[in-house]
């Protein structure tokens with residue numbers, strides 16, 4: 001799958017084995033790790049990159065894409081499919097290499113993947129939980145049509161702190 005974005009130098013496309021050096025370079029960053037929930041490791045080692053490239057190659061209902069900026073894989077964007085009663089919900093997650101921050105790349109990427117995912121029968125709702133100390137990501141989601149639904153108080157323990165997260169979602173018919 002290859003998804004264009006509104007930025008001519010930025011596309012979303014499947015991860016490739018040859019992306020490993022760029023993945024290691026950009027992912028091994030505490031400022032990226034600090035803003036992500038889940039299993040994203042720090043430091044980010046070769047084995048972590050191998051594991052990620054294998055996950056990203058799996059063919060289930062989830063969507064795993066590299067953010068390619070100026071010809072190089074510089075970040076990641078995914079929609080993870082929920083199961084059971086949440087089967088029409090997808091968890092959207094993304095990160096971008098720090099040297100590329102502030103150029104609208106995450107916004108363009110979220111807009112593109114959200115439009116694509118919500119046009120598929122599987123996804124009626126996309127959601128993201130943003131850590132309270134991450135206003136740039138909240139801004140990205142707002143610019144991509146997501147709505148702030150509420151605060152989940154003290155529901156994340158990250159980097160030694162118990163903090164709030166903010167639920168953002170975009171639904172197909174709204």
Ligand SMILES: CC(C)(COP(=O)(O)OP(=O)(O)OC[C@H]1O[C@@H](n2cnc3c(N)ncnc32)[C@H](O)[C@@H]1OP(=O)(O)O)[C@@H](O)C(=O)NCCC(=O)NCCS
Pocket residue numbers: 031032033035036094095096097100101102103104105106107108128129130131134135136137139140
């Ligand atoms: C969050 C992240 C994806 C943003 O990527 P990006 O390409 O720099 O984002 P964009 O350039 O598209 O947009 C960033 C917006 O945040 C704004 N912003 C930056 N710092 C800000 C701050 N301290 N407070 C409020 N807004 C801020 C920018 O001004 C911009 O908004 P604008 O276009 O209205 O001016 C990137 O910083 C990142 O990968 N961070 C680490 C991982 C992460 O946080 N992932 C998301 C987890 S929910």
